Amino acid sequence: MRRTYAEIYLDRLKHNAKLLRGIHGDHPFFCPMVKANAYGHGDIAVVKTLTSIGVNAFGVVLVEEGIRLRKAGIKEKILVFGTFDRESLDEAVEFDLTPVISDRYQVNLAGQVKRKINIHLKFNTGMNRLGFDVEDAKNIFDILQNRKNLNVEGICTHFLNGEDSGADKSITEYQMEKFQSVRNVFQTATVHYLNSSALLLNLHKKHSAGARPGISIYGIKPALHTDVKIDLRPVMQLKSSIGQLHEVFKNSSVSYSATWKASKDSLIATIPIGYADGYPRHFSNQAEMLFRGHRVKVVGIVCMDYTMVDLTPFRNEKKIEIGEEIVVFGQNNHGAYHSWELARDTKTHPYELVTRISERVPRVVIGQT
Template sequence: MKNFRKTKAIVNLDAFRRNLEFIKSMTSSSKQFFCPMVKSNAYGHGDIELTRVCEDVGVSGVGVALLEEGIRLRKAGISLDIFVFGPILDSAVTHLFDYQLTPVIGQWPELLAMEKLLGGREFSLHLKFNTGMNRLGFNPQESESLLSFFRKHPNLKLTGVCTHLLRGDDIGKPESISDQQIQDFESIISYFSHFQPQVHLWNSSGWFAVQDLKTKYSQSFHWGVRPGISIYGIQPLENKFFQELKPVMSIVSEIVTIQKVRKGETVSYGGMWQASKESLIGVVPIGYADGYSRSFSNRGEMLIGGSRVPIRGIVCMDYTMVDLTDLNIDPGRDLGKEVILLGEQSDQKITAEELAEMIDTIPYEIITCIGQRVPREFKGH
């Protein structure tokens, strides 16, 4: 259906490709496991379109959180290996076989359900171990019993073993949690060396942090990489390598109404902002129903005409108001004027990192919360 509202998210496929190629170039060889994470609709960017870029670049596979996400990609014609990192229980296991998805299993009920439903048929899977995240994964103490299980069920092909860093940015630092996780994981994978599985651990933060420590981490540096936030051009930490990344998403809208507000009048619900002088207030058609957080009320900014303009009043479900008073605005001429909520305009820019810091959250939440009412427009290849 045609979108009549001009609010949209512009996704730069060329920037995504460059980010992907840059991060992949850091791997030690073409055989190193490299699995971009495209869960949550590719962090809000558009999973099908971005996974097709992953296919072009050449990766080991892509990672999703939900079985439904993997099925969606298969139905779109994606032929890459797709790794499902979330738990899959009971009859849902059959869909793994139907759509040839590789599960990343972290508990016995999943493993036993798979063995039962397979009935001796061969199928590949990865194991996940909990080394400190305390979310998903087998306990390290279960390694020996798991080894016995796979020896008894040779039809279950153990092709990968992984864990999840709870930080990553503390690599090589005193009392590093990540270093302890790496040490514990080394003990785990020694049990399964006979199967020659892919071993993967690195997230974006850890992978960038370890680049200057290759000698110290001579073994673990060759373990697989599951980049997430970095492939979308967002920096989870300060690091010189992140300067090479380019943000993939911009959010663009327009001014749809301009109100002349007299001194003393208020704007939006509850009258939380009062004009100290005669003001021009622009109405932008995006609100919290679109994933633009209500926390930006009276504190956020947008870009109009290359200048930053402040949000006035409460962010509404469908609209947000901004102060145009200090701009050279003609209410009769400037309806439809471009508004940037995320991205660049002239020499100004608003980043996901800035927005996250403003409302005390993380960039991940900023981009993944942009809802389906905001159409994605893809540019580049």
């Protein structure tokens, strides 16, 4: 197996899911988001593991993602949060996926389906990405009264405080208030809107609702929630090892375009991970990795398949071996450099980091589903 790999810890996944369920309380709708290959963690293993602890539904964005799960034998409800055309909607129905309908065009498509289907409706409360206008709720309700094949099982919205924002509760509270009028119209439908940020801030205590946590299930807190005390455990760790070692003289450059020059004679290690693996090129001269429990600097441009790190501080220590472990992010017995720390150092966020790890990086699943 390739010596660059992502470890996926299923016991941590279960731990996080149980913890978040506990915060969520007794509300019956708990729907982990497993879109984008379960945020890069491997959707089938993740879904099977979460099924074993009992969840009500899973959220994907693409019909293809839902079909993949069905073909792997997943029987739970799968909500599809994407946009639909005729073909994708028909496929969703064929594979018993539940479409989350977010405009009138899609209502018409769904209305033409020749059998009775459950749908969820998404309303726009401020994200301005997908969804019916809140003010349109009554009209949509009336239209759906005449579409006897469509059963509105759920209604939802999405909060704009999520990824790397969220400390300001007031925007989310405003969105929840705004959604209240939709709840009043669709009184029997299940309501869901709690993302990780809202759940961690306990915003459901005021208006109870279903949860759709994503990043927190994978053990990562959205940024700015560092003060929220919760024992989430990172499910993914990305590891590699030393592929080659080079002694370079003072003033020598490393990697393409000579963007880094050695200020003294240096020991450079080549790590077999590059932007084709999802280790972005903009990490060049910015990111760090973990070697023997210490941060080491990425030097020069990140290549398609390789990245170089400066091991000069270790040259007089125990002999450095080819194949010695490098933690790209995660932890081992010697120390930790978490995905959110790497993300902060490189001015991105952990969502992007974990979802971008490409297919050519094997996922090594640890634990039982």
